[in-house]
Amino acid sequence: MSLLSKGFEVEMYTGTPEGKIVGLSDKIVRALDGFVREPDSRNVEYTTAPFYGYDRLLCALLKPRQALRTYLQTLGDYTLIPGSTLSLGDSDRFYRSDPNNPYHSYIEQTYGTDVVTASIHINVGIDDPEVLMQACRLVRVEAPLYLALSASSPFVDGKVTGSHSTRWQMFPKTPQNVPLFESHSHFIRWTQEQLAAKTMRNVRHLWSSVRPNGDRRPYNLNRLELRICDLVVDPLALLAITALLEARIMQMMANPELDPLKQSRISARDLQSELVALTDKNEILVARHSLDAELRHWQDGSKITARDWIEEIYAQVYPVAKQKGFSCFLSPLQKILRQGNTAQQWLELYRQGMQPEEIIQQDIQKIAQQERDLEYAVCQYALTA
Numbered sequence: 001m002s003l004l005s006k007g008f009e010v011e012m013y014t015g016t017p018e019g020k021i022v023g024l025s026d027k028i029v030r031a032l033d034g035f036v037r038e039p040d041s042r043n044v045e046y047t048t049a050p051f052y053g054y055d056r057l058l059c060a061l062l063k064p065r066q067a068l069r070t071y072l073q074t075l076g077d078y079t080l081i082p083g084s085t086l087s088l089g090d091s092d093r094f095y096r097s098d099p100n101n102p103y104h105s106y107i108e109q110t111y112g113t114d115v116v117t118a119s120i121h122i123n124v125g126i127d128d129p130e131v132l133m134q135a136c137r138l139v140r141v142e143a144p145l146y147l148a149l150s151a152s153s154p155f156v157d158g159k160v161t162g163s164h165s166t167r168w169q170m171f172p173k174t175p176q177n178v179p180l181f182e183s184h185s186h187f188i189r190w191t192q193e194q195l196a197a198k199t200m201r202n203v204r205h206l207w208s209s210v211r212p213n214g215d216r217r218p219y220n221l222n223r224l225e226l227r228i229c230d231l232v233v234d235p236l237a238l239l240a241i242t243a244l245l246e247a248r249i250m251q252m253m254a255n256p257e258l259d260p261l262k263q264s265r266i267s268a269r270d271l272q273s274e275l276v277a278l279t280d281k282n283e284i285l286v287a288r289h290s291l292d293a294e295l296r297h298w299q300d301g302s303k304i305t306a307r308d309w310i311e312e313i314y315a316q317v318y319p320v321a322k323q324k325g326f327s328c329f330l331s332p333l334q335k336i337l338r339q340g341n342t343a344q345q346w347l348e349l350y351r352q353g354m355q356p357e358e359i360i361q362q363d364i365q366k367i368a369q370q371e372r373d374l375e376y377a378v379c380q381y382a383l384t385a
Helices: 025-031 055-076 102-115 127-149 166-170 184-197 235-254 269-293 307-326 333-339 342-351 358-384
Strands: 006-015 035-037 044-045 079-081 122-126 210-213 223-225 295-296 303-305
Touching: 006 055, 006 235, 025 035, 025 044, 025 055, 025 102, 044 055, 055 079, 055 235, 055 358, 079 102, 079 358, 102 295, 122 127, 122 235, 127 184, 127 210, 127 223, 127 235, 127 269, 127 307, 166 269, 235 333, 235 358, 269 295, 269 342, 307 333, 342 358
Parallel strands: none
Antiparallel strands: 006 044, 006 079, 006 122, 035 044, 122 223, 210 223, 295 303
């Protein structure tokens, strides 16, 4: 089995070096290829092409960001802002990027600024629809762990919210009840039922932690999309999270019994519903406490912290990554487990006396420098190789 293809959808905020978020997406999408607007103009999205190798994926992450930074400088003293929520203000106003778009009108009226968040969606290529459904089942029950690694939204409007991922705490998961899809035909049937009942406005209106994706949903599918992660601005941390996901899917492909509906020993009259309820609770706990959250394991219902669960999976999949030649990209996970995710690091600085404005301003400088260093070190060669 060779490496799987991987790509990202990256949503980021634009604004000033002081951390004020400013809506510029209408200008950006007119000027730069590869960028699309979100309903609110304060964040903008770019998508990377799918790559198999991690070195090329790293550069595919960095190149558009550098182009965006260069363009922002032509508009004024603007930059990219870390974090997944409106950390320093203006969460009570919606700034429409396309006032004439009726779907955007629906989103603003239905959800307000709860959807004005920045995140990373990780797409992993899987051609066989039944293998894809199994991967979605496994990744769904373990999705809280990927949120625990990526949490980066402890502030809103300059205040500590009490959650490590305020984004996922408030994000309107739609529809409210999404099952573990037992087969491709189950997913098709369920999607048709949601559209008929108008719990989904269109095939894209499935906003859950993980979903099957493809060119003609729900029929033609070719990838798993993990949607739960907060924005991870550190490219090496993002690649490490992606490597964990890929190695776990590879482990599942080599062992078809690695399936929650087959392997869970939780006794319940309706195992499907029990696993969904357990996972939903785990998501809420991780949104609050990230790596320190005490969760219930899908295999037997036992209690385990997110950090220990990730360590457990890391130990299982490291040999897979090593054999396939990408274990070096997995290794930075140990640093996240040791030092904490972005939200935990920010909250520690806050406890030491720094204000949210200072913390955000410091990270704005740090990520800009890191991008320059990485591009210089890696990308001169990777995209031409």
